[in-house]
Amino acid sequence: MMIDIEIRKAADLEITEAYLYYEEQQNGLGERFLDSLEIYFERIKKYPEHYQIKRSPYREALISKFPFLIIYQFTGNKIIVFSVFNTNRDWVKKPK
Template sequence: METIEKNDFGQKINYDLLLRPQSLFDIEEAYLWYEGKEKNSGLEFIEQIETSFERVRSYPFSYQIIKKKLRRALVKKFPFGIFLKIREEEILIFVVFNRLGLNSPPLAA
């Protein structure tokens, strides 16, 4: 019998994360923008994204529902959010977006 790992709230953790191509593009664009502003700030951005993904995997139901089953997780230290949807055995990452909008950093539309 398979043991299912659970978080403090009794929810299953360690879902598989699936990233849509747009979310990977968003992360790369932001990394390049931050790295161009200050050395190693792009790396710090990537580390915060990875930390956010681990939190999402461990506590997927703790994030605010924005519309229907679409949830939003915020990235610490950076003005970014992550749109996600929880499926039975996986979490789908739709997009990583700049919450401030224009010019900070410029992401492709």
């Protein structure tokens, strides 16, 4: 079964902000962030039900090398990424 992944605009903005921040800190670190993110997107596509449901119907995948949480929903043959949340931020601002 082919699973599509859709990255919502808010998540895309979070990814861009993180990339720019990491590149500002160290040349190439933003690319490493994107590479890690891509690895997790591939894992989620391969095993979409592996990660726990924290608040139904949303699942959360914690990126091990960077302090980010991928918040997504899996329905049928589609994965929707709602947020790539920086866990260093205030948890009150975490998408629900």
